[in-house]
Amino acid sequence: MMMNCKDVSTLIARGELTQAPLMRRLAMRMHLVFCRHCRAFQRQLDAIARAARAATARLANEPGAEFEATLTRRMREDPPQAK
Amino acid sequence: MADLDESLLALLRARDPDALRTIADEHGRRIYRAARGMGHSAADAEDLVQDVFLAFLLSLDRFEGRAQVGTWLFGILHRKSLERRRAVVREELSDPIDQLFESQFDTRGHWHLAADAPEHLIHAEQAGGAIAGCLEALPDQQREVFHLRQVEDLPAEAVSKITGLSVTHIGVLLHRARVRLRVCLGEKGWGRR
Numbered sequence: 001m002m003m004n005c006k007d008v009s010t011l012i013a014r015g016e017l018t019q020a021p022l023m024r025r026l027a028m029r030m031h032l033v034f035c036r037h038c039r040a041f042q043r044q045l046d047a048i049a050r051a052a053r054a055a056t057a058r059l060a061n062e063p064g065a066e067f068e069a070t071l072t073r074r075m076r077e078d079p080p081q082a083k
Numbered sequence: 084m085a086d087l088d089e090s091l092l093a094l095l096r097a098r099d100p101d102a103l104r105t106i107a108d109e110h111g112r113r114i115y116r117a118a119r120g121m122g123h124s125a126a127d128a129e130d131l132v133q134d135v136f137l138a139f140l141l142s143l144d145r146f147e148g149r150a151q152v153g154t155w156l157f158g159i160l161h162r163k164s165l166e167r168r169r170a171v172v173r174e175e176l177s178d179p180i181d182q183l184f185e186s187q188f189d190t191r192g193h194w195h196l197a198a199d200a201p202e203h204l205i206h207a208e209q210a211g212g213a214i215a216g217c218l219e220a221l222p223d224q225q226r227e228v229f230h231l232r233q234v235e236d237l238p239a240e241a242v243s244k245i246t247g248l249s250v251t252h253i254g255v256l257l258h259r260a261r262v263r264l265r266v267c268l269g270e271k272g273w274g275r276r
Contacts, residue, residue, distance in 0.1 A: 004192030010258065013184075013262060016254050053233070055215050063112075068112075074137065076103060
């Protein structure tokens with residue numbers, strides 16, 4: 001089974017590397033061994049994910065320290081609604 | 084993500100303070116981060132988290148023992164987020180980003196060599212604040228799927244349960260989000276030497 005760059009990069013971007021049938025996964029692995037452009041594309045998407053996680057980590061100082069206590073109080077005090 | 088056992092469920096139904104605190108401590112900030120990741124402001128995200136946990140308490144009778152608390156909470160967050168935006172976001176069947184992606188390949192499906200060489204853009208550390216603006220520019224559904232799949236690292240099947248979308252659709256949305264982010268970061272000169 002031959003796969004071209006478009007097939008491989010589409011599978012990579014969809015996050016379907018592990019779900020593809022075995023033969024397809026093998027063909028993709030083989031393609032990646034020889035194609036530096038697809039390897040770079042894969043590294044690039046990994047880098048974007050790392051950057052997004054780093055951006056989210058910057059939220060570490062929010063919300064404030066009272067967040068959990070306030071949330072717990074709201075859950076205790078909010079009267080159960082009629083179903 | 085821990086499962087809820089029957090004893091904790093009973094304590095939550097009775098609104099036992101320690102049990103409530105346990106749930107808030109274990110999941111509150113994660114759900115808050117996801118709300119922020121979906122594009123809600125800090126104040127809106129705090130309100131939304133409170134709505135999510137109140138709805139969670141009311142839904143305990145429907146809680147499936149096999150479900151994970153985190154997945155259940157993300158599902159409630161997904162619905163509350165849509166309600167807050169007062170619209171069900173419909174993803175277009177076609178998206179211009181698909182054509183842009185296609186245009187990067189020749190007729191045999193190989194990368195155009197003339198296209199921006201991908202390795203020019205691989206340095207995540209250089210992305211800095213640039214990615215925040217690119218994330219904000221994503222369509223809502225793509226942004227949510229990207230956050231759940233790539234930041235929360237949830238499998239496609241879990242995101243499918245949370246959003247009610249098929250696993251295939253999740254893949255399409257993730258693909259569009261990642262290509263769009265790549266284009267956006269490229270336009271910002273990310274990683275260029």
